[in-house]
Amino acid sequence: MQFVEAHGVRIPQIGLGTMTLKGDICVQAVKTAIQLGYRHIDTAAFYGNEMENGEGLRASGVKREDVLICTKVRENNLLPENFTKSLDQSLANLQLPYVDLLLIHWNNKDIPFKISIGALCQAKKDGKAKHVGVANFTTAMLDAAWAVTSEPLVCNQIEVHPFINQDKVLAASKKHGMAVVAYVPIARGKVPGAEALERIGKTHGKSAAQVSLRYLVQLGLCAIPRTANPAHLKENLDVFDFKLSDAEMAELKKLNATNMRVVSPPHAPVWDTP
Numbered sequence: 188m189q190f191v192e193a194h195g196v197r198i199p200q201i202g203l204g205t206m207t208l209k210g211d212i213c214v215q216a217v218k219t220a221i222q223l224g225y226r227h228i229d230t231a232a233f234y235g236n237e238m239e240n241g242e243g244l245r246a247s248g249v250k251r252e253d254v255l256i257c258t259k260v261r262e263n264n265l266l267p268e269n270f271t272k273s274l275d276q277s278l279a280n281l282q283l284p285y286v287d288l289l290l291i292h293w294n295n296k297d298i299p300f301k302i303s304i305g306a307l308c309q310a311k312k313d314g315k316a317k318h319v320g321v322a323n324f325t326t327a328m329l330d331a332a333w334a335v336t337s338e339p340l341v342c343n344q345i346e347v348h349p350f351i352n353q354d355k356v357l358a359a360s361k362k363h364g365m366a367v368v369a370y371v372p373i374a375r376g377k378v379p380g381a382e383a384l385e386r387i388g389k390t391h392g393k394s395a396a397q398v399s400l401r402y403l404v405q406l407g408l409c410a411i412p413r414t415a416n417p418a419h420l421k422e423n424l425d426v427f428d429f430k431l432s433d434a435e436m437a438e439l440k441k442l443n444a445t446n447m448r449v450v451s452p453p454h455a456p457v458w459d460t461p
């Protein structure tokens with residue numbers, strides 16, 4: 188496993204995304220993933236599966252301290268009192284005294300950053316989160332959040348895959364020394380079957396999904412592909428034994444022009460334009 192280091196945290200470059208995984212499917216996916224070598228698990232209050240994530244972690248037999256657990260607080264819970272309630276519920280669900288990484292899942296434009304980021308930082312001061320960060324923050328939001336934060340914001344979790352141009356927000360995250368965690372890293376299933384990725388994969392004896400993940404790893408990002416399929420879990424971790432050439436990286440970069448954003452709910456911010 189390789190790691191991205193940022194503001195004192197070491198984030199495993201491949202993690203398991205668990206959105207939509209429910210019940211025993213989620214428990215088994217988390218357990219199997221950790222037993223296969225995953226050391227980074229991504230959940231959220233919104234996913235309704237923190238209990239199953241905690242159960243999978245315990246069932247894995249791997250020491251809790253060896254796994255980075257990330258959860259998130261929703262945009263409707265960013266006022267201090269609600270924030271604390273949401274986080275306490277997450278910790279109760281996970282049956283953990285702290286998470287390794289706590290993120291604001293989406294900003295709430297009606298709540299000043301001083302208040303929402305203040306609540307986030309308080310969670311770290313209270314020992315309920317080892318590190319704090321954000322998700323879905325644009326370049327302007329990153330600058331505004333950094334202007335008021337009392338704790339380092341270690342990461343920005345955003346949509347990144349070969350079919351979207353995120354150059355501006357990647358540069359802004361880097362400017363602040365933040366790790367970028369790429370969500371929807373295989374474009375929610377649109378990577379398998381894509382001609383260029385399949386072709387490049389063939390030359391390395393790898394799948395299109397592995398090419399997409401390797402592209403993100405070589406860009407220096409973390410990626411959290413989601414699957415409950417044991418073969419896919421194994422495949423998605425197996426991206427550290429080959430290297431894409433400069434020409435292959437450039438060809439994948441060109442696909443950014445497709446500009447296919449998979450995730451943009453009504454509460455999304457005004458995204459940075461390419």
Ligand SMILES: NC(=O)c1ccc[n+]([C@@H]2O[C@H](COP(=O)([O-])OP(=O)(O)OC[C@H]3O[C@@H](n4cnc5c(N)ncnc54)[C@H](OP(=O)(O)O)[C@@H]3O)[C@@H](O)[C@H]2O)c1
Pocket residue numbers: 203204205206207229230292322323344345369370371372373374375376379394396397411412413414415416419420422423450
């Ligand atoms: N912060 C945010 O706002 C935010 C937003 C969206 C997502 N996320 C996080 O990012 C994670 C990943 O995003 P996502 O789940 O939407 O999309 P994704 O990981 O890009 O795609 C998931 C899809 O890809 C398939 N897949 C996975 N591995 C594969 C492989 N090796 N070969 C072929 N198909 C494969 C899965 O099917 P199978 O089950 O058949 O393998 C599933 O249908 C989420 O689970 C969540 O943790 C965060």
